[in-house]
Each structure stands twice: as C-alpha cells, then as structure tokens.
Amino acid sequence: MRARQAARGGGPCTVELAGRRCPRPAEHTLSVRGVLFRLCSACHLMTTQYLLDQHVPATEIGAVPSPAVSQTPRAQPAGPARPGVGPARPTQLLIVEDDEMVRVALQHTLTRFGYTVLAEGTGRAGLRSAYLQRPDLVLLDVMLPDTDGFEVLRRLRTVSDVPVIFLTARSDSVDAVVGLTSGADDYITKPCQPREIIARIERVLHRYRAAERRHDDIYDDGLLRLDSEQHQAWAAGSLLPLSTTEFRILDHLVRRAGTVQHFTTLLQAGWNTPAPSARDRVKFTISRLRSKLDATPAGGASIVSVRGIGYLYRSPTTPSPSPSPQYTPTPAGYSHTHTLHTP
Ligand SMILES: [Zn+2]
Secondary structure (H helix, E strand, O other), X not given: OEEOOOOOOOOEXXXXXXXXXXXXXXXXXXXXXOEEEEEOHHHHHHHHHHHHHOOOOHHHEEEEOOHHHHOOOOOOOOOOOOOOXXXXXXXXXXXXXXXXXXXXXXXXXXXXXXXXXXXXXXXXXXXXXXXHHOOOEEEXXXXXXXXXXXXXXXXXXXXXOOOEEEEEOOOOHXXXXXXXXXXXXXXXXXXXXXXXXXXXXXXXXXHHHHHHHHHHOOEEOOOEEEEXXXXXXXXXXXXXXXXXXXHHHHHHHHOOOOOOEEHHHHHXXXXXXXXXHHHHHHHHHHHHXXXXXXXXXXXXXXXXXXXXXXXXXXXXXXXXXXXXXXXXXXXXXXXXXXXXXXX
16 A cells, blocks of 8 residues: 655545555545645545554654644533643543443533543544544543453553543453553543542543653652653662663653553553564563662662563652662762771
8 A cells, every 4th residue: 555645735535556546535634754645534544544553653643634624613612611721722532432322421521521522432443533633531441342442452552652541330340450450540430420530530631741741851769860861860870871772661661650561562662663572572671671770779679570461660659568778878989987097
C-alpha cells in the first residue's frame, strides 16, 4: 500500500494499491509524522489499522478535520465551569462501553460537567478512536463484545500512555487487580454516582498531569537524580555510566516510581518498538542497570521485578515492607583521620 502525500484541499483518495489509484473520494485527512494524507473511509480504516499494528506511537498520528468538517465549529457545552481544568482546551474523554444505555447516560453526564466526550461501542472502534483522537483519558469497559478491555488496554499501551480507568460491572477484585497491574490507572465498579466518577477522573488526570510536569524538570528523590535533557543520572552524587537505552529505561521507571511498568511500555520507552517478543531486551537492560546501581547506595534492589508483568522503581519515599538502607555521605576532602602528620 502506498499513500501519496495529499495536495491541500484535494478531492480524491490518495491511496494507491498495486499501482491502481483508489477511485473513492477523500473524506478524512490523516497526518502521519507531519505528512498529510487525504483518504476515503475504507482506506482511512485500513491505514489506521496498519499503523496501529506497526505500533506507530499515537503522538505521531493526527486526525485532521477535513475542510468541510472544520468549518463547522465543535459545539461547546454550556454549563458550570469544568472541574479542575484550565481554560486551555476542554478535557476530552473517550468512553468505550458496549451497553448503549450506560454509554449514553455516561456521555450525557460527563458532557453536562463540561467535558468533551467521545463514545464507542466496541473495543476495535475504541482503540482506533483513542489512537486517532488522542483523548486525555479513556473510560474502558472490561466486558466488550469483540475483545475484552484488558486486550484493548494491552494494545493501546503499545502506542500510547493515555490514562485509562476501567469500568467493571463486577465487584470481582481479581479483575481489578489484573486490570491495574496491566497498566490501568484506576477502576470504577458500575453502577456509580456521577460525583464519584468525576472525582476519580480528576484524581487520575491530576496525577498524570503532575507526572507530565515533573518530566520537564530534573528528577531528584534524594538518592537518584536524573537530568532528562542531558541524559545523565547520578546516584548519591556520583555520575552513573549509562548507555542511552539504560538511561531511558531508568528515567521511565523512576518518574513512575512505585507503579509497575509493563514490558511493552518499557520496550516503547527504551527502543520505541514495543514488540512483545522482545522482553529479553528489557531483562538484559534491567540486569545491567541493577549491577550499575549495586555499586551505589541506591542498590540494584531498588528496581523490583513483578513476575510476568514488568518492573517498578522503589524510591526512598515509596512505602515498602523492608526499610531501605540508610546512606551516609562521605565528606569530601580529608577528614581529621587523614590529616598528614608532620614530624
Ligand atoms: Zn481510498
């Protein structure tokens, strides 16, 4: 398949398949790494699926409204001020829920509270929508007709780190634990009061935005210090000799200290290719990181493995059953015991 770069405002679909130009008119504009393509609905669907399957990060994809659509301004919901949201742009939520009654009710409630709400009824459509529309948060039903929510989340995590809250009709705690350890940020058991749903959405968004802001700054937990711009890391003041990949993995882990990072997200962070078969790369890099940290007061054990899922970084402030070893810095220069005695 080959898509020619779109001429601005052009009419026909720009996809060529086996030398034949697609005869349908373009209805969508898709930007891929900054290049615009005008596509018919069928080619748009096919192209999106292809990019998803290739794990092209959602940040490199953009759905550009077609000229006909962009002339119609998006209806702005009237009503009370958005809870905890700045004036920059409305917070966009995506609901993936097959039960139409629940979906419509949720969409209505959340729109009334000032959110822009997208809604999809299947896992497949939800995944595409999350990929193309890049919502700020996804509410994902666990039980879906085509694929279950866990699988949708697993696939979503290979292309995006959008916060996700699971919607579950079951109070089964096993499901919740599986969901949270597979990369969801929270879960809501249906039915749920609007006030409770909004409180949880805002809590997750707040946590996520705080993490985003921290990302711009230097990370420092008193033991490890990371400078993401310079790609340098220090443990108790000593520079760690890290490769680029080792730095990326450590950076990803420490900035999400205390939360389990899945193999696929680590592959994405370290290599930009979350092929699930490449877990050994992660394991190898983690073992190198641990041995380098072992030579410092941080210790290799600060990276904890979670069997079959991934790893987490335990910062000095992360609650843990075993107290972390106390570090006493060595004073620089000579102490009195090193004073040279002259006869
Ligand atoms: Zn086409």
